[in-house]
Amino acid sequence: MGRDHGFHPVRITRIIQETPDTRTYVLDAPFPYRAGQFVTIKACGTLRSYSMSSSPETDAELMTTVKRVPGGLVSNWMHDHLAPGDVVETTLPAGVFCLREGGEAREVAAPVVAFCGGSGITPILSLAKSALAGTGRPVRVLAADRDAGSVIFAAALGELAERYPDRFEVRHHLDDRLGFVTADQIREFAGGDADADFYLCGPAPFMELVENALLAHGVAPERIFVERFAQAADPPPADAPEQEGTVTLVLSGKRHTLAQRSGETFLESARRGGLAPPFSCEAGNCATCIAQVTEGEAKMRVNNALDEDEVAEGWVLTCQGEPTTPHVTVEYED
Ligand SMILES: Cc1cc2nc3c(=O)[nH]c(=O)nc-3n(C[C@H](O)[C@H](O)[C@H](O)COP(=O)(O)OP(=O)(O)OC[C@H]3O[C@@H](n4cnc5c(N)ncnc54)[C@H](O)[C@@H]3O)c2cc1C
Ligand code: FES
Known part of the structure; x- marks a missing residue:
């Protein structure tokens, strides 16, 4: 794969209590990033994205700021369990909510x-x-x-x-x-x-x-x-027509084959099949949902995360990808 979409262990150096329900996590993460980007953290067996509150132009350290969401899994876990010195797994910074560069x-x-x-x-x-x-x-x-x-x-x-x-x-x-x-x-x-x-x-x-x-x-x-911090759940209508063909999803080494439905992304097909593959932004920005097309072809509605070489190798953002051939197989990395 071209760019690094994997997870990296990162130590928390400090935690700043901003308000009663908001904390900033100062991370020992020498990642290059642009203002407005986010990292995706792996915690509680799932993934959540958190934007940087720091700026590469003004702050020596990388900081993310997390607000408790009532009843929320990861935000509460981070507040209740993480302490300075702990290590969390994060992706490299990603996202396109940035200042425009160049131009007139x-x-x-x-x-x-x-x-x-x-x-x-x-x-x-x-x-x-x-x-x-x-x-x-x-x-x-x-x-x-x-x-x-x-x-x-x-x-x-x-x-x-x-x-x-x-x-x-x-x-x-x-x-x-x-x-x-x-x-x-x-x-x-x-x-x-x-x-x-x-x-x-x-x-x-x-x-x-x-x-x-x-x-x-x-x-x-x-x-x-x-x-968008919380993606609008926008599942295809239950009566979306099934169409000729199949989509096969390989997750944790197991194959699951479903009938194709028009206008459905691979992520949506996986959810319809009762699977729980990785995702975070659901906007084509973070690559958390990446998988490889190993049979057939697919297109992406939005791609702000994969480079040309990766797309040529068959990598696809499953939150944005949909089949363009009758039989498509998509394999998630283990
Ligand atoms: C690109 C991106 C950047 C983000 N940056 C930040 C950030 O800088 N700081 C930050 O605190 N959060 C940020 N978020 C939101 C964060 O990723 C989580 O969605 C949030 O912390 C809730 O996760 P949870 O596991 O605690 O709650 P969950 O267990 O996922 O959700 C619990 C309940 O709260 C609802 N919910 C989910 N997210 C929100 C939300 N954001 N507001 C209100 N209700 C919600 C769910 O629908 C559900 O009913 C960002 C999200 C994205 C996609
Ligand atoms: S979930 Fe972020 S690109 Fe698909």
């Missing part, structure tokens, strides 16, 4: 305007630090939180505002005082910066509201960058 001078000078909710501040802080330290771009952040006690990185954001008074603005929106953010407030915060790049990360309904408000405000879709 006007483009790379465009403002960065971010809307985040709750733990969505994590990659936004990373992007803000990199944009401020590594470019001359103005940065504005609207951070929505339930109440003052749940604001993550209030101090770090305040320090950026002091350090870059002409280029950085943060607005804290507290639901307990102001109610939920409205479309009018989003339009007002976006202002006249039609050429800005807009970054969105937060709960799904929040991001939907912001995205729709920005589009209605005249922002071009290609200027809107979205990071």
Whole structure:
């Protein structure tokens, strides 16, 4: 395989309690990464992705910030069991929720305007630090939180505002005082910066509201960058037509053959067959769901993780891959 999609043991050097239910894990991980990317951690027999709150431009150490999700398996396990000195298994950083590089001078000078909710501040802080330290771009952040006690990185954001008074603005929106953010407030915060790049990360309904408000405000879709923490479960309808052919999934050395269903990814077929293969982002960004096509052919809807050589070798992101020939076999690595 071309790029390294495997897991690496990484030591936790420090843990910072950011709020009562949010901790930053400082990792002894000399990985190169870009602001806005994430690592995928293997824990509790499963996989979860966590964005970096650190910036390669300003922080010597790599940090991820994890908020407890009520009833959630991995976030609670990390809070309750991990201590400095412990080792966790992580992938190399991945993801495309990054600052645009290159392009015309006007483009790379465009403002960065971010809307985040709750733990969505994590990659936004990373992007803000990199944009401020590594470019001359103005940065504005609207951070929505339930109440003052749940604001993550209030101090770090305040320090950026002091350090870059002409280029950085943060607005804290507290639901307990102001109610939920409205479309009018989003339009007002976006202002006249039609050429800005807009970054969105937060709960799904929040991001939907912001995205729709920005589009209605005249922002071009290609200027809107979205990071989804919780993937919308979007299974194919139960009555999706079965079609000619089969899909065979080889997982832990066992073969499982199902009828093909139109519009179904390999990951969805596996779930329909009662299997539990690896996945994390379900957006084509992390390669956690990688497998190799060993019979037949497949295409991917989105591929932000595999290089050309890997695709030529038959590797496929199963969350994005679907069969294009009647009989396809896909083998997961053990
Ligand atoms: C690319 C990417 C980057 C991410 N970065 C971060 C990060 O920086 N910090 C962070 O804290 N989390 C981040 N997440 C979310 C994280 O991967 C987990 O989904 C989250 O910690 C919940 O996992 P869990 O095992 O604790 O809960 P689970 O056991 O998976 O879920 C328990 C319940 O909570 C729901 N749920 C799952 N995820 C969320 C969520 N994010 N918010 C609300 N409800 C949810 C589930 O539907 C389920 O009902 C990121 C996710 C992705 C895909
Ligand atoms: S689960 Fe991340 S690329 Fe498929």
